[in-house]
Amino acid sequence: MNIASALQGLATLSWLLVVGVIALAVVRAARAKPMKGAVSITIGTIVFSLVLTTVSAGLVFVQADQRGVVISAVAPKGYREQPIQPGLRWVIPFAENVRFYSISRQTYTMSVAANEGDMQGDDSIRARTRDGQEVNIDASVIYSIDPNKIIQMHIEWQDRYQNAVVRPLARGIIRDMASQYGIEEIVSSKRAEMVQKINDELSTKLGENNLMLVDFILRDIHFTEQYAAAVEAKQIAEQNALQAEYVVQQKKQEAEQARQTAQGQADAVVIQAKGAAEARTIQAEAEAKALELI
Numbered sequence: 455m456n457i458a459s460a461l462q463g464l465a466t467l468s469w470l471l472v473v474g475v476i477a478l479a480v481v482r483a484a485r486a487k488p489m490k491g492a493v494s495i496t497i498g499t500i501v502f503s504l505v506l507t508t509v510s511a512g513l514v515f516v517q518a519d520q521r522g523v524v525i526s527a528v529a530p531k532g533y534r535e536q537p538i539q540p541g542l543r544w545v546i547p548f549a550e551n552v553r554f555y556s557i558s559r560q561t562y563t564m565s566v567a568a569n570e571g572d573m574q575g576d577d578s579i580r581a582r583t584r585d586g587q588e589v590n591i592d593a594s595v596i597y598s599i600d601p602n603k604i605i606q607m608h609i610e611w612q613d614r615y616q617n618a619v620v621r622p623l624a625r626g627i628i629r630d631m632a633s634q635y636g637i638e639e640i641v642s643s644k645r646a647e648m649v650q651k652i653n654d655e656l657s658t659k660l661g662e663n664n665l666m667l668v669d670f671i672l673r674d675i676h677f678t679e680q681y682a683a684a685v686e687a688k689q690i691a692e693q694n695a696l697q698a699e700y701v702v703q704q705k706k707q708e709a710e711q712a713r714q715t716a717q718g719q720a721d722a723v724v725i726q727a728k729g730a731a732e733a734r735t736i737q738a739e740a741e742a743k744a745l746e747l748i
Contacts, residue, residue: 461509464506465503472503475499514538514543516538521554522553534550553612556599559596559598564577564593564625584636585637589632589637589678592675592676593673597660598666600666603664604664607663623660627659632648635648641675
């Protein structure tokens with residue numbers, strides 16, 4: 455509890471004390487036992503309560519992650535042109551009040567899961583790709599209020615910025631970017647490129663509305679049942695084709711092995727026959743020389 459809240463609590467208690475004093479004085483007077491100094495005590499408690507109420511109405515404590523927009527009855531524009539910064543601050547009692555805004559990071563999630571996003575039920579972004587396929591995209595936008603533009607943000611949006619700015623901008627930009635890519639590009643080859651384009655465009659648009667984009671997260675992409683079935687069938691066909699190609703290659707290898715074996719056997723026969731012929735030739739030459747000697 456900060457000092458401003460403590461003073462507000464004391465001011466409330468002081469007015470309860472005033473009521474109690476007045477009630478006690480009335481009861482004592484009704485019983486013909488008037489309370490001594492009742493008027494002075496009553497006036498004193500009223501003055502004390504007024505002082506506490508005035509001080510508590512003027513003291514404002516701003517948290518470190520907050521900025522305050524001062525709505526003023528005495529300022530020319532109806533508000534102070536500069537936000538109040540963190541710490542204990544003073545505003546004009548009863549003439550000014552403060553609207554607090556958090557400048558910490560906030561996350562807005564849109565998801566097909568019922569209890570995962572900021573909206574109940576299926577809140578994913580339905581989009582069509584360049585080739586006409588329907589996809590549902592889950593995404594999260596991490597953003598914050600620009601502390602340097604908080605006055606303008608209050609004037610334009612007040613506390614409606616999440617549903618009036620972040621949500622429609624994100625959904626529209628995601629749909630537009632998805633329509634520029636084919637479904638296979640979104641799934642694999644150009645997913646990172648699409649995410650970067652969404653990030654850049656969303657950052658620009660949020661900046662125009664006094665907000666800052668911290669990060670854009672493409673959480674998941676869901677396909678229609680028909681497309682999922684087609685992808686599965688394609689994968690099965692590709693696997694079958696690879697299996698068939700493997701079988702063909704195996705058969706070719708077996709045929710080549712058989713050819714090489716047969717070639718080896720044939721070469722062995724030729725070599726054997728050649729050896730036998732050469733042996734017979736040598737034997738014949740030896741016999742001829744023997745006859746010459748006789």
